[in-house]
Amino acid sequence: MMWIDTCICLPLTLLMIYCVCCVVRRSPVPVIYYTNLLLSNLIQICIMIVWILRISSSIPAVIHISCVMASLYFRMCIALERYLYITYPLLDCLRQTRSSVLVCVLVWAFCIVSVPLALVLHELGRLVIYAALPGPLFMFCLARTFRALPAATSVPTEEKRRSLGILILLFFYYFLLIVPTIISRYIFIIFSLLSPFVDLILFLFMRKGRIDKLLTCLCSADGRADHQCD
Numbered sequence: 001m002m003w004i005d006t007c008i009c010l011p012l013t014l015l016m017i018y019c020v021c022c023v024v025r026r027s028p029v030p031v032i033y034y035t036n037l038l039l040s041n042l043i044q045i046c047i048m049i050v051w052i053l054r055i056s057s058s059i060p061a062v063i064h065i066s067c068v069m070a071s072l073y074f075r076m077c078i079a080l081e082r083y084l085y086i087t088y089p090l091l092d093c094l095r096q097t098r099s100s101v102l103v104c105v106l107v108w109a110f111c112i113v114s115v116p117l118a119l120v121l122h123e124l125g126r127l128v129i130y131a132a133l134p135g136p137l138f139m140f141c142l143a144r145t146f147r148a149l150p151a152a153t154s155v156p157t158e159e160k161r162r163s164l165g166i167l168i169l170l171f172f173y174y175f176l177l178i179v180p181t182i183i184s185r186y187i188f189i190i191f192s193l194l195s196p197f198v199d200l201i202l203f204l205f206m207r208k209g210r211i212d213k214l215l216t217c218l219c220s221a222d223g224r225a226d227h228q229c230d
Helices: 002-022 031-052 059-087 097-120 124-132 134-148 157-183 185-206 210-221 223-229
Strands: none
Touching: 031 059, 031 097, 031 185, 059 097, 059 124, 059 134, 059 157, 059 185, 097 124, 124 134, 134 157, 157 185
C-alpha cells in the first residue's frame, strides 16, 4: 500500500499542486488552503519513502503525525470557507489572501509545536482531542449550508452544488476515516495511506467540469435537494 501511495499519489500530488494554481484560481474556491493541504500530503508521502527505505528514526514519525494533523485542520478550513461562502457571501475574511496566509501559518505553527510536544510528554490524549475538535465543525458547516442553500440567491447554482459536494465529502471522510482512527490507533496507518486519494477526489469537486454533471444528477434525484440546489 505504501508503494501505491508513493508511485501514484506522489506524481499526482505534484501535478495537483501545479494545476491548483492554474485551474482552481479562476473560480471562487479556497486555493491557499487546498495548496497547503497538498503540501502536507506531499510531506507525508516523502516520509513514507523514508519508511520504505527502512531508515530507523523517530523524527520522521513525528513529522508525519504533525502533517496528518495539519492536513486535517486544512480540510476544516476548506469546510469553514465553503460554509461562509454560501451563508455569508459578503463576508470574505477567509477568502482574502492576507487572512488566508495568516490562517495557514497559524495551522502549521499549531501542529509543529503541539504534536511533537504531546509526543515528547507522552500525552497522547492531547492528540485525540486535537483530532476530535474539527468533528463538530464539519457537522455544523454541512447542516447550516444545506439549510442556507435556498436563501443564497446571490451564489450561482453550480457553486452551491459544488460547495455542498465538498462539504459532504469532507464530512464522510472525517466520520468514516478519522473517527475510527481516534477510537483505535492501530488503523492510523490505513487512514494516512487513504488520505492522499481522498484529497485528489476533493480536487475534482473544487474545479468546474464533469463533476458538475454528477452533482446535478444527484440534486435532481431528490426533489428536496433539487429545490435547495436551485
